[in-house]
Amino acid sequence: MRIALDAMGGDKAPEVTVAGAVRAARVYDLEIVLVGDEALLRRELGKHKVDGLRLPIVHASQVVGMEEHTIAVKQKRDASMVVAMRLLREGEVDAVASAGNSGAVMAAALFTLGRIPGVLRPTLVTIYPVPPHYCILLDIGVNADCKPEYLLQFAVMGAAYAEKVRGIARPRVGLVSNGAEPEKGSTLVREAHELLAASGLNFVGNIEGNDIHQHKADVIVTDGFTGNVILKLTEGLVKFLAHMLVRQAVGSWRDRLGLLVMTPGLLLALPGLLLMVPTLRQTYRQWDWREIGGAPLLGVDGVVIIGHGRSDAYAVQRMIYQAKIAVEQRLVPTIQEEIQRVAQARSVRMEGKS
Amino acid sequence: MRIALDAMGGDKAPEVTVAGAVRAARVYDLEIVLVGDEALLRRELGKHKVDGLRLPIVHASQVVGMEEHTIAVKQKRDASMVVAMRLLREGEVDAVASAGNSGAVMAAALFTLGRIPGVLRPTLVTIYPVPPHYCILLDIGVNADCKPEYLLQFAVMGAAYAEKVRGIARPRVGLVSNGAEPEKGSTLVREAHELLAASGLNFVGNIEGNDIHQHKADVIVTDGFTGNVILKLTEGLVKFLAHMLVRQAVGSWRDRLGLLVMTPGLLLALPGLLLMVPTLRQTYRQWDWREIGGAPLLGVDGVVIIGHGRSDAYAVQRMIYQAKIAVEQRLVPTIQEEIQRVAQARSVRMEGKS
Secondary structure, eight states, X not given: OEEEEETTOSTTTTHHHHHHHHHHHHHHTOEEEEEEOHHHHHHHHTTSOOTTOBOOEEEOXXXXXXXXXXXXXXXXXXXXXXXXXXXXXXXXXXXXXXXXXXXXXXXXXXXXXXXXXXXXXXXXXXXXXETTEEEEEEOSSSOSSOOHHHHHHHHHHHHHHHHHTSXXXXXXXXXXXXXXXXXXXXXXXXXXXXXXXXXXXXXXXXXXXXXXXXXXXXXXXXXXXXXXXXXXXXHHHHHHHHHHHHHXXXXXXXXXXXXXXXHHHHHHHHHHHXXXXXXXXXXXXHXXXXXXOEEEEETBSSEEEEEOTTOOHHHHHHHHHHHHXXXXXXXXXXXXXXXXXXXXXXXXXXXXXX | OEEEEETXXXXXXXXXXXXXXXXXXXXXXOEEEEEEOHHHHHHHHXXXXXXXXXXXXXXXXXXXXXXXXXXXXXXXXXXXXXXXXXXXXXXXXXXXXXXXXXXXXXXXXXXXXXXXXXXXXXXXXXXXXXXXXXEEEEOSSSOSSOOHHHHHHHHHHHHHHHHHTSOOSSOOXXXXXXXXXXXXXXXXXXXXXXXXXXXXXXXXXXXOGGGGGGTOOSEEEOOHHHHHHHHHHHHHHHHHHXXXXXXXXXXXXXXXXXXXXXXXXXXXXXXXXHHTHHHHHHHHHHHOGGGTOEEEEETBSSEEEEEOTTOOHHHHHHHHHHHHHHHHTTHHHHHHHHHHHHHHHHHHHHHHHO
């Protein structure tokens, strides 16, 4: 298997991308095509032991910056992410992974690879942690305005990803709404509910905001507007609560004095805390997005994994692993089959009604 | 001032409603009209010292249950909440407070009082805590499908409430979106953004999910679908994180042993923790919805405060206090003036364009 890595994509590229590729090539025994400035990449490779590893370089003279407008991918025909997509289209590689400007990566994928036949809108998923479980949340911001048919297809693609890549058998699909009953929700959600109920997916109905953390569904479907708010609200709230704890401890002179008085006790409690480290570490890992490394852009005609801009070498390694699994598990053909199956089932129902 | 209390409304009515009314009558020197089953209320009043307090009873033979369908208010013409609304419409009281079935209270208010002239849709607000501050979030579930004009009016009403009732001078108004830039968002949000920018309100632009806890706005406007998801996700996540902490401490035998080993240290740390109690208590109060007690149904032609179904006596007391402030501060006339001002400003702009 050959995976193309956009070696120039990410806040700390090409340093961490090359380091991550070296690790992935070794650990997963893959051929990883580094796409980017050849001289630069050769220099970075020189810092690592690469004997016996398959790490060819494909030169690309341009880079789309992390803050650049998406339109840049139209103008920069020799940008690393665009070249990587072309390699995929031409069958030179089996997948592309990039931690670059995610809007630009999506545009490059869509322009170069096109959509899987029948797919209305590509979508980006995220792995939403609810330790010890997680949910697959989609869409998370690509499609702010949605139609019921888009939500149905998001469900189909999310379920295929859950089953094939994440190994969840017959994943439970939930639809974000403002009430549990089928008649609750916006017009969009009520119509999507009907489509989902008739889809043959393992649809468990509406999911309210306070259901998400109860792991009532493996795949949580919503429009990109709501999904983006859910994702960012979660990040913001967790950060806020952590800050609140700190403020609690050092907010006033009385709190600081309290902390001082507590110190001997806390030191005495330390050995007990050390015993808790394994569970602490496990919890931390479950919250750590680097373990996942990246999520696929679903609906484009090829495996494209998008990672965080702030990825480090380990996150890059894991992003490449995601690409490997998606190829091995035939994610793209599965989505194509499932999209067709649902469309056919629907047209049969329509005929039955008329 | 006379405030009608739906004495039969709430999970623990009439026990806590009467107790809360007694406290409110004493503390705020108000006349509180108890609406409900006279015999029952008289018995409850007998449990309290009520000498010198103004607590008349108006009999209502029916009750709308907490789980009943909203339609019940149409059928039960003598339900306590309906009778209370009629007292308000007829000028017998200055405001209504209810911790009853909130959908039914809204319907009763709308049917009996009607809308303030010019208001398209009534809306329910919530006080969203971001200690030491808070935001006013609306709509939180009444209007799942919105038009840009609704969001504009929610902003107008939310700002009037923030200024008059909560004493925030020139409140900053933010619009929930999936990106900070004005061109980000669903079609609804982009159009609402334009209206808000031209409204004369102190509009600070789009608010992303992770901005909410940074207190970038005093009034946060969104459609009822998204508002409901924000509210319930917040509740669910806070609960989930608390459970996660507990699971961390007692999850495995090793963790439980760790807790045991930590105990002497934690006991030694206790005096320091006691010093932190004042700040802890303050933080707790800032998170405690009972302090607010209830939020107004904005846009109906009269002051109607809706409390939590699970209100206790203190929450009922505070809910009545909210009604008092809203009447004193002329919330309803202010909303009427502001709705007219914004509508006129808009029609002047329209004429200027044509």
